[in-house]
Structure formats: structure tokens, C-alpha cells
Amino acid sequence: MSRAKLQVFEQFAELARVLGHAHRLELLEYVAQGERSVERLAQLSGLSVANASQHLKQLRLGGFVQARRDGKRVLYGLADGPILSLLAALRTYAERNRPEVGKIVSDYFHRLDELEPVSRKELVHRLKAGTVVVLDVRPQDEFVLGHLPGAVNIPVDELKRRLADIPKNQEIVAYCRGPYCVFSFEAVALLRRHGYKVRRLQDGYPEWRAAGLPVGSS
Structure with a gap:
């Protein structure tokens, strides 16, 4: 395998790692509704604010969410790009190939x-x-x-x-x-x-x- 191809696949794997947590997928569903504070996202997901912040940090580093400051609050929203299409493809694959999901x-x-x-x-x-x-x-x-x-x-x-x-x-x-x-x-x-x-x-x-x-x- 060429080094360039390996580097690309490593990036794919890193993105998959970021998405590889149920709480992060759930948080993406919530931020897709519109910008929310970390406190509200923690409340919706049943997580502590600290735990929600850590998951959101990983999603932001992976380019799946974006953050902006609004006074003393930090608001998180869905980042640009075909994120919903990616999640839809994952859902379709899981329903078709994972008996547990079906x-x-x-x-x-x-x-x-x-x-x-x-x-x-x-x-x-x-x-x-x-x-x-x-x-x-x-x-x-x-x-x-x-x-x-x-x-x-x-x-x-x-x-x-x-x-x-x-x-x-x-x-x-x-x-x-x-x-x-x-x-x-x-x-x-x-x-x-x-x-x-x-x-x-x-x-x-x-x-x-x-x-x-x-x-x-x-």
C-alpha cells in the first residue's frame, strides 16, 4: 500500500473512531436541530456537563460540530458537510447487516x-x-x-x-x-x-x- 493511501485511510479510521460512541451519535442528533448550549445538550442526553463537553470536544476536533461563544455560553451546532448523509448511510447499513439493529x-x-x-x-x-x-x-x-x-x-x-x-x-x-x-x-x-x-x-x-x-x- 502506498504511503499516501495509508495516510488517507488513517484519516478515515480517525473519523470512524470519533463517531464510534453512542453518546456522540445521540449528541449529533440533538445539535442537528439547531444550536444548543452544552448544559442543554447534557440535560437532553442524560450526561454530566463535563462528560458532554468531552464528547463535544471530540466531535468538534473531528469536524462534525462547530462551536461559538454567545456571552458566557458556548453554543454547539452541526458543522458544514454531508454529515446527515453519512449518518443515514450508517443507519441503512446497520439495519441491513446487523441483526440486532433489525x-x-x-x-x-x-x-x-x-x-x-x-x-x-x-x-x-x-x-x-x-x-x-x-x-x-x-x-x-x-x-x-x-x-x-x-x-x-x-x-x-x-x-x-x-x-x-x-x-x-x-x-x-x-x-x-x-x-x-x-x-x-x-x-x-x-x-x-x-x-x-x-x-x-x-x-x-x-x-x-x-x-x-x-x-x-x-
């Missing part, structure tokens, strides 16, 4: 929702036609950072007591952070139990934004 997806996610999700392309057409209500079930602070145009924000933990806010005469499309975000699966299961016609978006807000589709902000 079983989890089948036993948990598909149990909550066996219907085919709505693609981004289909939802774009439905939004233009005005035939669908888009429901964002993420926490409000994530909705404020950015959301699908015209989306209604009802966090999943408020959904049951706010059913009256959701029209029953139109189909609902629910979305959250990404393909494995349990919020949309739980929302769909709950709404169907109450007689709503509802489906999930195939992925989430970060993938919608990365595709160059219009977004709203509050």
Missing part, C-alpha cells in the same frame, strides 16, 4: 407504527395542496430554532391533553428529530388510538432542512 427496529419502532411513512417529496406536494396538518412533536425550544413551514407544535408529552387542538377532518403528518426519534412514533400510536388519521414523516426536521426545503422559525 430486531430493535422491528420489535419497537414497527410495533408502534407499521404504516409506510410519508416521504419528504410527498409531504411537499401535500403542503402545497393544503391537504395535511403538519405536527411537530419536539420540545418547544427545538421548534423555536426551526421547523417545517406551517407546522403546529405540540410536544409529545402534552399531546394527550391537547387533542382538542388537532383537527380530525384532515390527515396529520407528525415529525420530530429524525428517523429514530421515538416522539413521532409515540405520537402516531396515541393519535390513532383516538381516531385520527395520521402518518409519520420518513425522517425529521434536520433532513428536511438539509434538503434545502423551506423552514419556518419562531
Whole structure:
């Protein structure tokens, strides 16, 4: 093997090492929603601030996140580049080639929702036609950072007591952070139990934004 090729492969291996931790992959899902402080990211991931900071440092050195100072706070956001595409390829490979992943997806996610999700392309057409209500079930602070145009924000933990806010005469499309975000699966299961016609978006807000589709902000 040539020295140049070996050096390139060593860099590939280093990037794989940076991604080789479940907490870092989870943190990437959170920063993909928009800029967040390390304190908020630690809270979301159930980590200590010190531990979250160490993982974010590794992700920043690997070029996966970027940081900027806002007064006394340091805010982390997703770096430029095809990061979501890389994670999507990893997800596709794992679902196809890792039986453990396939079983989890089948036993948990598909149990909550066996219907085919709505693609981004289909939802774009439905939004233009005005035939669908888009429901964002993420926490409000994530909705404020950015959301699908015209989306209604009802966090999943408020959904049951706010059913009256959701029209029953139109189909609902629910979305959250990404393909494995349990919020949309739980929302769909709950709404169907109450007689709503509802489906999930195939992925989430970060993938919608990365595709160059219009977004709203509050």
C-alpha cells in the first residue's frame, strides 16, 4: 500500500473512531436541530456537563460540530458537510447487516407504527395542496430554532391533553428529530388510538432542512 493511501485511510479510521460512541451519535442528533448550549445538550442526553463537553470536544476536533461563544455560553451546532448523509448511510447499513439493529427496529419502532411513512417529496406536494396538518412533536425550544413551514407544535408529552387542538377532518403528518426519534412514533400510536388519521414523516426536521426545503422559525 502506498504511503499516501495509508495516510488517507488513517484519516478515515480517525473519523470512524470519533463517531464510534453512542453518546456522540445521540449528541449529533440533538445539535442537528439547531444550536444548543452544552448544559442543554447534557440535560437532553442524560450526561454530566463535563462528560458532554468531552464528547463535544471530540466531535468538534473531528469536524462534525462547530462551536461559538454567545456571552458566557458556548453554543454547539452541526458543522458544514454531508454529515446527515453519512449518518443515514450508517443507519441503512446497520439495519441491513446487523441483526440486532433489525430486531430493535422491528420489535419497537414497527410495533408502534407499521404504516409506510410519508416521504419528504410527498409531504411537499401535500403542503402545497393544503391537504395535511403538519405536527411537530419536539420540545418547544427545538421548534423555536426551526421547523417545517406551517407546522403546529405540540410536544409529545402534552399531546394527550391537547387533542382538542388537532383537527380530525384532515390527515396529520407528525415529525420530530429524525428517523429514530421515538416522539413521532409515540405520537402516531396515541393519535390513532383516538381516531385520527395520521402518518409519520420518513425522517425529521434536520433532513428536511438539509434538503434545502423551506423552514419556518419562531
